[in-house]
Amino acid sequence: MHRYQSQRTQASFQLHGHPGISMRDSLQTYVNLEQSAPGDAYGSGAIINDFEHEIALELGKQQANFFPSGTMAQQVALRIACDNRAIARVAYHPLCHLQIHEQQGLKHLHRIDSVLLGEPNRLFSLQDLQSAEGVAAVLFELPQREIGGQLPAWDELQKMSDWCRQRGIHSHLDGARLFEILAYYKKTAAQVCALFDSVYISFYKGFGGVSGAILAADRGFMDSAKLWKRRHGGDIFQLYPYVVSAQYNYRLRRDKMPLYWKNALSLAEQLNQIPGISTVPKKPVSNMFHVYFTVDRGLLEASLIEVLQKYDLALLPGSRYDRDNREYFEFWAGDQFSAVDPEVVTQAICFLAAALKREDAI
Amino acid sequence: MHRYQSQRTQASFQLHGHPGISMRDSLQTYVNLEQSAPGDAYGSGAIINDFEHEIALELGKQQANFFPSGTMAQQVALRIACDNRAIARVAYHPLCHLQIHEQQGLKHLHRIDSVLLGEPNRLFSLQDLQSAEGVAAVLFELPQREIGGQLPAWDELQKMSDWCRQRGIHSHLDGARLFEILAYYKKTAAQVCALFDSVYISFYKGFGGVSGAILAADRGFMDSAKLWKRRHGGDIFQLYPYVVSAQYNYRLRRDKMPLYWKNALSLAEQLNQIPGISTVPKKPVSNMFHVYFTVDRGLLEASLIEVLQKYDLALLPGSRYDRDNREYFEFWAGDQFSAVDPEVVTQAICFLAAALKREDAI
Structure with a gap:
């Protein structure tokens, strides 16, 4: 999913992980201590x-x-x-x-x-x-x-x-x-x-x-x-x-961990409602989970990019391959999740679900 | 030489090494890059x-x-x-x-x-x-x-x-x-x-x-x-x-290395003129050398402290012991050396030489 991978970081909103931080900003934080x-x-x-x-x-x-x-x-x-x-x-x-x-x-x-x-x-x-x-x-x-x-x-x-x-x-x-x-x-x-x-x-x-x-x-x-x-x-x-x-x-961040878990649970629940998409574990027990899919790979990539363009939102991180050569996404919830309106997430996931049903798959 | 060791860092001028730098100042430098x-x-x-x-x-x-x-x-x-x-x-x-x-x-x-x-x-x-x-x-x-x-x-x-x-x-x-x-x-x-x-x-x-x-x-x-x-x-x-x-x-500091060596050579030459003090090597080949002594240990410590008090200058770093249990100083020249007036160094070393000649050794 090279196209999605290269475009996703340009979206204003990300659900995965913590915000990226430059060396200068990171060091500046520690100077201020x-x-x-x-x-x-x-x-x-x-x-x-x-x-x-x-x-x-x-x-x-x-x-x-x-x-x-x-x-x-x-x-x-x-x-x-x-x-x-x-x-x-x-x-x-x-x-x-x-x-x-x-x-x-x-x-x-x-x-x-x-x-x-x-x-x-x-x-x-x-x-x-x-x-x-x-x-x-x-x-x-x-x-x-x-x-x-x-x-x-x-x-x-x-x-x-x-x-x-x-x-x-x-x-x-x-x-x-x-x-x-x-x-x-x-x-x-x-x-x-x-x-x-x-x-x-x-x-x-x-x-x-x-x-x-x-x-x-x-x-x-x-x-x-x-x-x-x-x-x-x-x-x-x-x-x-x-x-x-x-x-x-x-x-x-120590005390934010329960929030990260709650956000991961919420996202996984919504993703699992889309036919052809499932998370491991089904109900996350921490802030992380994996996302597998049985839908067409090209269609999924195109649909994720459509979500990017329509909502300025990256729902998932870049994909990788497991030992059985199955493609998946490793998602973990951190500080970025909290910056996104939950209503927008819901709309984006509905849009994704609809896009994945299209007959004209790429 | 615990007394010298604890007092030497309070002198305004040091000949040994680079200036100490706080975590904050160090990090601030890198932020500014x-x-x-x-x-x-x-x-x-x-x-x-x-x-x-x-x-x-x-x-x-x-x-x-x-x-x-x-x-x-x-x-x-x-x-x-x-x-x-x-x-x-x-x-x-x-x-x-x-x-x-x-x-x-x-x-x-x-x-x-x-x-x-x-x-x-x-x-x-x-x-x-x-x-x-x-x-x-x-x-x-x-x-x-x-x-x-x-x-x-x-x-x-x-x-x-x-x-x-x-x-x-x-x-x-x-x-x-x-x-x-x-x-x-x-x-x-x-x-x-x-x-x-x-x-x-x-x-x-x-x-x-x-x-x-x-x-x-x-x-x-x-x-x-x-x-x-x-x-x-x-x-x-x-x-x-x-x-x-x-x-x-x-x-x-790459291009300052020849200066550090020159300063080490100058100090070693002056120290070697004091009876009972000698450097290894006699003529340094880098910015570092070791200082050994045959004069009374207590007298040397008292004399170094007198130099500290009179010139606000630490001529040598803290001492350590070699494998033969002989006490010595490991000196290396860095940025601190250049901040000291060479004339003051010469005076301090003359004073040290005179102090070590005293009969009323501690």
């Missing part, structure tokens, strides 16, 4: 340590440590779990970030093997955990991003956590989008994190920060994590541009 | 790619890639050299950054063994390279920071580079302070880098940027380096705060 302190140095300094403390408290963990990336934070967490048990094997979902986006860093850097739990197109279950017997750690991704941000029922999650603990298996949470799911579970971050021995959260996804992540766990685990951060080359001279941005956007 | 573009994304975007191209040209290498840290850049370079030769062994100076500051990341992450060349307190020589027969790579650090920033003679350096190439051994340059040595060698960066198959340079040392590094080599090597950067967790969502700062400070 009046950070007159001298910055951090190799992970020390009030700017970084105060924020780590704030997040540790929020997650209910003894210590939190700021990492430049989630890729690094998660490899480090799994390595420590493996070293502690002298087992170089971990288990996770087949579409886990480590499996599909990290060039097999866990294997090539840490020589850790992976057990894939269940099937790619669904969540893994308590039963699937049987194949994880004898691993050092299980990684849980909440929500499971590559399948539209699905979540296990809270009861099932508790049982899976218990299963790991009974076996001395480390449970790690890929909580890149942790704050996006708290409204659905009706839990605090600390209540969710209590099920896991370590947790990673991201500051550039739902929060919209520049970059950066936090890894949190108990003190001994985090002492090891700092060593491994240095070994990875992540103990960077100054992290403050990331930290300032992370803290600012975390505080700005 | 009018970066109205949207930033980078996972290593793509004009802001990062243009700078990489600028540095690649400067270093005379086919490709350059921005890394969050030198620790990561150098491990990656050595790993690729080892993989290409199916040899997991590299050689470097006993006080190489990888050996003493990186928690043995090369060993624990990459399972690469190290051969230490020569003795800690001197440069390694062509003769020392004999023990590197059969390694995949030799790392050259120019200047050798932990021994005061020493440099081999250009002829010797050429011979060592030839030695490596004749044996198919990868030669890597730790050029964290590469631009600081060009005036001494009377060479361009590209002429120095031509002796090496890969090179890393830092942007937060002499250049005074926020953080960040560049690794440069030929195209095939750098294609592998990008893969390894992702595996290390260094392929960060947005690197622009580092890149903007690196480019700004690189352009600001």
Whole structure:
């Protein structure tokens, strides 16, 4: 859908994501925070340590440590779990970030093997955990991003956590989008994190920060994590541009997460009323979902462009392809959604539905 | 020297380093660059790619890639050299950054063994390279920071580079302070880098940027380096705060490096005239040198504090201890030096010399 992709960003209104922001505007925001302190140095300094403390408290963990990336934070967490048990094997979902986006860093850097739990197109279950017997750690991704941000029922999650603990298996949470799911579970971050021995959260996804992540766990685990951060080359001279941005956007958007979810629910409900269009999950459990279609691809593209032109509105982001080569849209609701009149959304979706019924499909 | 250490930063004039800068002032500088573009994304975007191209040209290498840290850049370079030769062994100076500051990341992450060349307190020589027969790579650090920033003679350096190439051994340059040595060698960066198959340079040392590094080599090597950067967790969502700062400070200070060297030479010459004080090297070959002393430690501290009080000037930075537990000062000349009247420096050093002669030593 190249035509739609190239035109959609020119629409005045977007439903997907947060507004784009220039480097200058982004940096200007952080200047205005009046950070007159001298910055951090190799992970020390009030700017970084105060924020780590704030997040540790929020997650209910003894210590939190700021990492430049989630890729690094998660490899480090799994390595420590493996070293502690002298087992170089971990288990996770087949579409886990480590499996599909990290060039097999866990294997090539840490020589850790992976057990894939269940099937790619669904969540893994308590039963699937049987194949994880004898691993050092299980990684849980909440929500499971590559399948539209699905979540296990809270009861099932508790049982899976218990299963790991009974076996001395480390449970790690890929909580890149942790704050996006708290409204659905009706839990605090600390209540969710209590099920896991370590947790990673991201500051550039739902929060919209520049970059950066936090890894949190108990003190001994985090002492090891700092060593491994240095070994990875992540103990960077100054992290403050990331930290300032992370803290600012975390505080700005933490309490907006329930609104983002509500907006995602509303859009998904309306899209699912169009024959040939369906969302995964049917009812979103976070601010994200995927949009699949069985209608003609060319007709859908032309219709989305008509909506663009008529309403100055991009209903969906650019499309991508899943592992089965099926085209889909990955939608997540952020600040842009709130700037659009809900009545216009409804009209645009009605228009889209009508356009998709036309006989004269392209 | 805790008393001196705590008081020295309050002096209006400092000879060591660049001025400290608050987070706000630093960020404000980058805002003023009018970066109205949207930033980078996972290593793509004009802001990062243009700078990489600028540095690649400067270093005379086919490709350059921005890394969050030198620790990561150098491990990656050595790993690729080892993989290409199916040899997991590299050689470097006993006080190489990888050996003493990186928690043995090369060993624990990459399972690469190290051969230490020569003795800690001197440069390694062509003769020392004999023990590197059969390694995949030799790392050259120019200047050798932990021994005061020493440099081999250009002829010797050429011979060592030839030695490596004749044996198919990868030669890597730790050029964290590469631009600081060009005036001494009377060479361009590209002429120095031509002796090496890969090179890393830092942007937060002499250049005074926020953080960040560049690794440069030929195209095939750098294609592998990008893969390894992702595996290390260094392929960060947005690197622009580092890149903007690196480019700004690189352009600001590149041509000041000869001045920094001249200032370091002048200070070292004057310090060496004081009995009981000597610099390593005797004549600096870059903007840095180390200061050792045989005079009474308490007397030296009291005298430096007297200079502080009388001239509002900190002649030296805080002290540290070397591997033999000998106390020393690591001095490097940057922008602060130029703000001090040379006549005042001369007077202060005369005063220091006189103070150190007192019989009533503390």
